[in-house]
Each structure stands twice: as structure tokens, then as C-alpha cells.
Amino acid sequence: MPPLPAFNPSTECPPPGRFPLTWDEIESELVKADDFAESSTRSGLLEELRVHFALVEMATGAVGRLWLAGSFVSGKLDPEDIDVTYLIPSDAYVRAMADPDTVDNLDNLGTKDWCVRQGLRVDAYVLRLAATEDFRALGVTGAMAPDDHKVFESLGVYDEVWQRCRSGPNGIPRGTRRGYVEVVL
Template sequence: MTWDEVESELVKAACFAGSSSRPGLLQELRTHFAMVELAIGAVGRLWLAGSFVSGKLDPEDIDVTYLIPPDAYTRAITDPDTVDDLDNLGTRDWCVRHGMRVDAYVLRLPETEDFRALGVTGAMAPGDRKVFEDLGLYDEIWQRCRSGQKGIPDGARRGYVEVLP
């Protein structure tokens, strides 16, 4: 989705017309996104998950995973001030204290671009194995449901929305 589609489908859609939290949550996410982008220099894309991407009328927060291009990520983690900024932006309590109901995670995107070559020995960029494992972990986490709660059947799956800034 684009930012406009997120707003249209997850905030302004008729089914959310009575929501008291969605417009504010989206604004808080936009502020948070701008702060992450300013700290790192680039955000490749982001995953929105949790109740904000569900049919829940009034979600309490937004779960987001920022996927950062490898060069920007490498620069960011070598600067202690940027690491501190990202640590703050990824801490829910810090975000709430600063008026943002955002639960955020930051992951590096892989350097490997030609995915057809992944099965070829030596074709994967060094370090990308761990990157792919982390991406797969969060992909799986965001598709899980809290089974048995509020009528959610056991084994139910959910999803997340990928936003291209």
C-alpha cells in the first residue's frame, strides 16, 4: 500500500467512521516514520501489523517494522547517536511518553538482489543469511493471532500490510 491507501483503507473507510483512535494513530505513525527516516536516512518499506490492520474499530496502538536498505542500516549502526535514537524509537514506553502509540522494530533489508541465485553457493551477500532469518521471523510473528481470545479460533492466521513510502 501507499500512505494514501493506508489512510483510505485503514482510517477513512466507512467501517471505521466511528473510530476515535485511528486518525490519531496514523498521524503518530507518520511522525514516528519521519523520525526514523531522519535518523537513518532511508526507509525501504514498512510492515504494519496488529489490530490497526484488523477490523478492530479502536486499536490501541500500531505495530510497525521498518525495513532499512543495507547501506543506510550499516551507516546507522556505526554512529552511536543514531543507535541511541533508534533504541528510543524502538522502545514503546519512550514512544508513549512522546505522544506516539507506536510499537516499532527496525530490520535491515538484504543486500542480495538477485533472488534466483539464492540457491547458488556464494551468490548470497555476506551476512544476508541472518537478515533473511530475521525477516522470516517477523513475517511469521506478524501472521500469528492470539488464538482463543475474543472468539479467535485456534490456528487462525492474520497478516500485515506492507507500505512503500
């Protein structure tokens, strides 16, 4: 994988877009890079994310991808948490949602206060990936799996949210966009 592009000086974030990185590249680019050598939080945050990831994977049976955003994917020396969206393969998601205990577990894992009480500084969201795999036929009536239009809408919302910057006293102009990371599993 190519490394994460240089951060935009006005946002201290990657340029707009989604950038695929492996776990090792995330550690290299966002924890061990020279700019973060003095960080007191980044290494611990990454370890907490790995624990959280394992818990989500155990609950769902599979994680397709992860999207990382927020201050961890920025030039901030000591981010307070990691913002993550788990993208669960459709079949695993449907199975998970059929089990009330798993639903409760995922609800906890997606609740920041619960995570903090467990010693995990993770702000997580869990989304289903589309069941439709053959995109050549999407223009054909009935080619998309039932409810996939809702899945695509939800994925689009989170893609849009993760590319937005908070404007305000930090001097970032309103409407400025940023990039985020997709963890390649």
C-alpha cells in the first residue's frame, strides 16, 4: 500500500478521500512516525482499537473493513480516542442481528461510555455491508439485494461524515473536507 498522503496544513488531516492502509502501516504512519514520537496516547489507542476490533469480530463472526477517522487520523499529537466504523459482511451482520445477546454486545461496543468504562477509548459504529456483489447488473431491475439501497445510503452517510471537518475556533473554514483511513484486512 502507498503511505498515507501528507496532511493538509490547514486541517492537519489527510486530503479528502479514503486511504487504504494495513494494520502495520497504521502503526507506522499514525503511531511510530517521527511527528508522533512524543505522543503519550497513540500507542495505547491503537492497542485498545485492536482489542475492540477482536471483540466486534468475535460478536459478528467477521469484519469486512474498518474506517478510521477523527483526531487519531490527524496531526494531533495526543488524540483522546479513536473513531471507527466497522463494516460487517451482510451475511454475518444478518446472523448477528438475529441473536439478542449479540445485538446487546454490539450495542455496548458501539456505546462510547461503555467502552470507556472498559478501558477502551473507542468511539465505534457498526454498519452492514451490501449483499450485492455483482455491480455490473445494478441497472437491471431486481439485481440489487433487498434492502441494499438502505445499506448504500448508510455507508454514504458515514463516508460523508468522516470527510467533514469541525469548523470553529480552531480556524478550519466551514465546509472543509478531510480524508480518513480504511483498514485493509
